Amino acid sequence: MSTQQLPEHPDFLWRNPEPKSSYDAVIVGGGGHGLATAYFLAKNHGMTNIAVLEKGWLAGGNMARNTTIIRSNYLWDESAAIYEHALKLWEILPEELEYDFLFSQRGVMNLAHTLGDVRESIRRVGANKLNGVDAEWLEPDQVKELCPILNISDNIRYPVMGATYQPRAGIAKHDHVAWAFARKCDELGVDIIQNCEVTGFLKDGNRVVGVKTNQGTIHTEKVGLCAAGHSSVLAEMAGFRLPIQSHPLQALVSELHEPVHPTVVMSNHVHVYVSQAHKGELVMGAGVDSYNGYGQRGSFHVIEHQMAAAVELFPVFARAHVLRTWGGIVDTTLDASPIVGTTPVENMFVNCGWGTGGFKGTPAAGLTFAHTIATGTPHKLNKPFALERFETGALIDEHGAAAVAH
Amino acid sequence: MLLISCPNCGSRDETEFHYGGQAHVPYPENPNELNDREWAEFLFYRDNTKGTFAERWLHSTGCRQWFNMLRDTVTYDIQAVYPMGTPRPATAAPNAAESGTASLAADSTTTGTAGPSIAAPSTSATSITATSTTQSGTTAPEGATK
Ligand SMILES: Cc1cc2nc3c(=O)[nH]c(=O)nc-3n(C[C@H](O)[C@H](O)[C@H](O)COP(=O)(O)OP(=O)(O)OC[C@H]3O[C@@H](n4cnc5c(N)ncnc54)[C@H](O)[C@@H]3O)c2cc1C
Ligand SMILES: [Zn+2]
Numbered sequence: 046m047s048t049q050q051l052p053e054h055p056d057f058l059w060r061n062p063e064p065k066s067s068y069d070a071v072i073v074g075g076g077g078h079g080l081a082t083a084y085f086l087a088k089n090h091g092m093t094n095i096a097v098l099e100k101g102w103l104a105g106g107n108m109a110r111n112t113t114i115i116r117s118n119y120l121w122d123e124s125a126a127i128y129e130h131a132l133k134l135w136e137i138l139p140e141e142l143e144y145d146f147l148f149s150q151r152g153v154m155n156l157a158h159t160l161g162d163v164r165e166s167i168r169r170v171g172a173n174k175l176n177g178v179d180a181e182w183l184e185p186d187q188v189k190e191l192c193p194i195l196n197i198s199d200n201i202r203y204p205v206m207g208a209t210y211q212p213r214a215g216i217a218k219h220d221h222v223a224w225a226f227a228r229k230c231d232e233l234g235v236d237i238i239q240n241c242e243v244t245g246f247l248k249d250g251n252r253v254v255g256v257k258t259n260q261g262t263i264h265t266e267k268v269g270l271c272a273a274g275h276s277s278v279l280a281e282m283a284g285f286r287l288p289i290q291s292h293p294l295q296a297l298v299s300e301l302h303e304p305v306h307p308t309v310v311m312s313n314h315v316h317v318y319v320s321q322a323h324k325g326e327l328v329m330g331a332g333v334d335s336y337n338g339y340g341q342r343g344s345f346h347v348i349e350h351q352m353a354a355a356v357e358l359f360p361v362f363a364r365a366h367v368l369r370t371w372g373g374i375v376d377t378t379l380d381a382s383p384i385v386g387t388t389p390v391e392n393m394f395v396n397c398g399w400g401t402g403g404f405k406g407t408p409a410a411g412l413t414f415a416h417t418i419a420t421g422t423p424h425k426l427n428k429p430f431a432l433e434r435f436e437t438g439a440l441i442d443e444h445g446a447a448a449v450a451h
Numbered sequence: 452m453l454l455i456s457c458p459n460c461g462s463r464d465e466t467e468f469h470y471g472g473q474a475h476v477p478y479p480e481n482p483n484e485l486n487d488r489e490w491a492e493f494l495f496y497r498d499n500t501k502g503t504f505a506e507r508w509l510h511s512t513g514c515r516q517w518f519n520m521l522r523d524t525v526t527y528d529i530q531a532v533y534p535m536g537t538p539r540p541a542t543a544a545p546n547a548a549e550s551g552t553a554s555l556a557a558d559s560t561t562t563g564t565a566g567p568s569i570a571a572p573s574t575s576a577t578s579i580t581a582t583s584t585t586q587s588g589t590t591a592p593e594g595a596t597k
Pocket of ligand 1: 073375
């Protein structure tokens with residue numbers, strides 16, 4: 046095993062056009078979800094007179110800040126359906142987008158450290174199998190076989206009592222994923238406009254008819270919000286509320302190391318997850334900072350805590366160093382499931398609430414949200430995730446399903 | 452790491468505290484009369500302000516008392532600490548200054564009986580006017596918080 050060279054960049058990625066005065070649809074937010082939505086609007090629905098407006102640079106939000114874990118082993122049917130659809134798309138996208146973004150199906154392990162964890166995990170493996178999601182329960186010695194650097198001894202605070210394992214899960218190179226979508230969008234005629242911040246909306250009665258930006262007013266028939274951590278801010282501009290709280294979520298990398306970590310290991314109980322990126326750096330993350338925050342940074346004790354957990358689980362990491370830490374702004378909901386669909390404003394649609402785990406959902410979010418924007422109706426995969434669920438009580442409570450962190 | 456001035460104990464590390472989310476959200480006065488929409492609002496909808504935000508904190512490993520705080524959710528500057536049950540203090544124009552660190556809260560040892568006590572970050576340019584009578588338009592009625 047050796048570390049991997051990154052593929053060469055294509056010569057050309059996208060144009061940087063001036064915004065036109067009107068489009069058939071405008072997507073707000075040039076992260077993964079906005080770009081994937083624009084791609085599927087153009088490809089599946091023939092809507093090519095559209096624009097993606099990004100206030101900063103492409104993928105400068107959570108898209109290129111996440112720890113890139115892709116998996117679909119969620120507990121509930123609604124979640125398994127959309128995340129598994131996403132995983133199947135990940136499996137064909139490098140070819141479809143003609144871009145090798147290093148999707149690596151090296152498997153994801155979710156460790157169990159308590160009897161409660163063990164029961165929940167085995168239940169989830171059963172639910173996954175019924176939903177056609179690949180899943181296995183591993184005993185501690187099987188865990189060790191798959192990931193030899195894991196400490197499975199009894200004399201740590203929370204010994205490893207087993208793990209769920211999804212072999213088709215893995216990681217990908219997040220910035221390249223964004224560029225892959227952006228390049229195809231551009232080829233299909235979509236305008237990608239960076240440094241273009243949406244500052245308000247034009248409405249005719251309750252119908253949105255345009256967006257105000259720092260580059261002028263743009264008329265449009267439809268607006269799709271893909272603003273992740275800033276979704277509440279945009280909703281407020283449009284005159285409605287979202288049940289979302291924005292929190293800092295941090296991650297870190299070490300310096301480059303020889304390959305030591307063959308898979309992805311997550312532990313919700315001791316609060317850390319780790320993979321080793323293609324170039325060799327150890328990538329780690331944990332849970333959100335407790336307070337609301339739009340600062341793209343969090344508190345250091347959260348980093349300290351996750352490193353303590355990592356060193357206990359992986360004693361070889363004791364001599365690695367933190368090279369860099371950073372934070373994103375994640376849009377959390379109380380049931381830890383996304384919100385996708387129509388809004389109280391006519392012709393305005395929202396895709397948000399993916400919180401700490403929306404990278405893996407990118408292709409399916411884009412595919413189904415494009416359907417919703419183009420047709421004005423839910424896609425069967427995003428229908429359960431409508432905003433109305435907070436009123437009807439039909440929540441999709443993935444918090445209960447321990448595998449939820451990322 | 453935030454340095455938070457507990458009104459009872461003084462400045463302590465954030466790790467001693469527990470976050471309680473938006474302040475001034477009153478329990479519905481007549482719960483039996485709420486419709487589903489109103490219950491959804493009470494249970495699941497909270498403000499998600501970018502800028503100065505009134506929020507609750509619990510000094511869980513200290514005096515175990517709740518208190519309120521005004522904090523900028525972009526710079527993380529703590530702008531005021533004030534007791535439960537008192538109205539949100541008026542702040543000067545929202546803090547636009549980008550100040551680098553999150554641990555600027557000055558000591559505040561005032562205990563929570565005589566109206567809001569204000570802890571202005573000593574090195575920040577933000578100025579805060581303490582007014583126990585003025586209320587910002589968006590907050591709940593006085594004493595509504597628990
Ligand atoms: C540290 C960290 C680790 C994570 N790890 C994982 C993981 O391992 N696996 C996983 O599945 N998910 C993970 N996530 C979550 C995942 O990154 C997000 O759910 C996902 O990226 C959100 O969709 P997005 O890419 O479209 O968001 P973003 O990239 O944040 O896109 C939103 C865009 O909207 C723009 N915007 C905001 N306001 C405006 C405006 N007014 N006008 C114009 N543009 C605007 C922003 O600048 C931003 O670029 C992680 C997140 C973080 C922060
Ligand atoms: Zn105290």
